[in-house]
Each structure stands twice: as C-alpha cells, then as structure tokens.
Amino acid sequence: SQQGEEDPQALSIQEGENATMNCSYKTSINNLQWYRQNSGRGLVHLILIRSNEREKHSGRLRVTLDTSKKSSSLLITASRAADTASYFCATAPGDGGTSYGKLTFGQGTILTVHP
C-alpha cells in the first residue's frame, strides 16, 4: 500500500509559471525524497529533506517539510517544457533503520508544462 497521497494528481501550466505539488504521509519518517519520472522510465532523484529540516533548496526546486502535519511540498519555479514528467514523493521510515532499502512512494503528480 502507498503511504503517501499527492495532490494534485495532474497539473497543467505554461512555461515560466511555478508548479507546486503536495505530499502527505502517515507514519514517522527519517527523511522525505522527491523523484521525477519521464514517460515510464527510471526515477531520477531530485532532493532529500531530513525530518529535522523544514526547508531545502536546489536550483529551481524548493521543498518544505512539516512533520507535525505529515506533509511536504515541492515547488518548481520558472517551469520549462523539459520539466514535464511525473513527480513522486517517497518516505524513508523513521524506525531506527530496520526498513532497509525501502522507500514508500506516493501516487505521483503528472506535471505538464506547455511551451
């Protein structure tokens, strides 16, 4: 079963606009990660935010984490057509490291950026 819920399920914007995607999760986490997937191919890691961090930036990406609400958001600024992809949040459980190698993924947001 999927721990994360993402919204919106689909997002369509114009180039240059900002895109915001949200993710909620259910259990305690060690960290939360965001991945991108182009057309059913492999996932590409975007950014990792630890449970004791509230905000993180990487280039045009900004991620926030609110552990009290068990939620995270990914903001992509000045979107480009090349950003068109599916975006997934994934949580690494905060169970002391016993869930080896397991990330729990949300259902994903399909982002379409129109030129």
Added chain:
Amino acid sequence: KAGVTQTPRYLIKTRGQQVTLSCSPISGHRSVSWYQQTPGQGLQFLFEYFSETQRNKGNFPGRFSGRQFSNSRSEMNVSTLELGDSALYLCASSIQGYGETQYFGPGTRLLVL
C-alpha cells in the same frame, strides 16, 4: 561512474512461464532494492539485498524472489507468471540502504500474455 543498468529492457512472456531480471548497481553501492510499478498500485517495494542477504521484503507472494551476488549485482525471479505481473520493474542502488538516496535503473517492462 556508470549508472544503474537493468537487462533486459523489455520482455514478453506468457502465463505460467518464469522470468529473470538483472540489475547492476552503481560501483561501490552494496544495497539493491527492487520495485514494481503498475498504473493501479503505483510503486511498490519488492525486496532489498545487501551483501548477498535479503534484509527486507515487501508484501508480494513467494513467486517473487531474488538474490544478490558477491559483486552486488542482483537478479529477481518471478515464477508462474500471472497477467497481473505485467509491470515496470525497477531496481535501485544505494550505498548502505539506510534510507539514503536511491539511484534507479531504467527499468524492465514485462508484459505477460
């Protein structure tokens, strides 16, 4: 460094057959995780291997199995294929498998007829 590689990229099988998928992790990565991705269930964790040992397993039937070799390369096997096994199978490698960033291969797309 070379990325994670998976072979084959595409596979067509019929019900009842078995299939073996292969994954070569990034050099130096000792943890390999496998995921199944379907439109209905999304990305689901299958299992994880580290130093030739399965340390974690998801909720999949025993028809799904795997192994890891001393060079960290991993294989997964699905026996007695069912139509519902049609999916994109992704492997990912990480250094230790302790919740750090995972690096994914391009996946193997399996179609069961």
